Amino acid sequence: MVDYSAPQLDDVFHALADPTRRAMVARLSHSEQTVGELAAPFSITLAAASKHIKVLERAGLIARTVNGRTHMCRLDTAPIHAGMEWMRHYEKLWNQRIDVLEGLLASEDADTKRADPKPDDQQAPPKGTGS
Amino acid sequence: MVDYSAPQLDDVFHALADPTRRAMVARLSHSEQTVGELAAPFSITLAAASKHIKVLERAGLIARTVNGRTHMCRLDTAPIHAGMEWMRHYEKLWNQRIDVLEGLLASEDADTKRADPKPDDQQAPPKGTGS
DNA sequence: ACTATATTCAACTACATGGTTGACTATAGC
DNA sequence: GCTATAGTCAACCATGTAGTTGAATATAGT
DSSP, X not given: OOOOOHHHHHHHHHHHTSHHHHHHHHHHTTSOEEHHHHHTTSSSOHHHHHHHHHHHHHTTSEEEEEETTEEEEEEOOHHHHHHHXXXXXXXXXXXXXXXXXXXXXXXXXXXXXXXXXXXOSSOOOOOOXXX | OOOOOXXXXXXXXXXXXXXXXXXXXXXXXXXXXXXXXXXXTSSSOHHHXXXXXXXXXXXXXXXXXXXXXXXXXXXXXXXXXXXXXXXXHHHXXXXXXXXXXXXXXXXXXXXXXXXXXXXXXXXXXXXXXOO
């Protein structure tokens, strides 16, 4: 039973809430990068990029290896996995809702309506339809 | 090919970066709740809770139905799905790394080392070991 | 009409964030 | 040893965030 402590999630989600940092993660998914390389694509100062990297580091998304005067950064995807673990539970609801929608369409078509999906806890009534 | 616009992701990840808001999402996954009900478990003022709800609303995570003087909130998990879609790509790397680790253990055991995993683009060398 | 309930709004405080600049540290190369 | 390169640090600024309080709005109940 994984716990995935909440403060960790705070940091991970916060780190990923910034487009610059998400772009850094994307670049790191291809290859390791130095701080300078990581900063290059953005029109911000090295100092600003350094701060972004530190935020990613605090979230555990980046591990740094100091090698002489260059700092090599590599992606650690474990925190992303943790974030997904948290989200997955609610994505299940999303899938359920899709199922309910398909169920409605089906019952609308067949008008049989023998639907009896197992009650998980006490789930929100669909009432979707939206637009 | 899904796009999932970046500003949406900014809002979703930012909304989920706060423990109070994540708790609200959790409660809404069980049932719809009014603003008051949503605020009750926390030792903050209604006004503060109202702000949190607005953040979740802006991220598209909550839809509100004004019913008389009460505002009923229900969870919309589509943005969570979008967030997961973004993360899923990097989780794949996580799984890859697990595979690599298992591969290393296997080769260590058999000492055959005929490893030749398809080069995806130019991926980071494992170099793990950490602690 | 009057009062209680549900919720937002505006103003304010304290603190975090993202950015800058300039100085500093440390390594690499001549 | 001197200079260029890689990166951090500290101070500062503007803006955003999370919280408060008090007033305002709107509906429900009597």
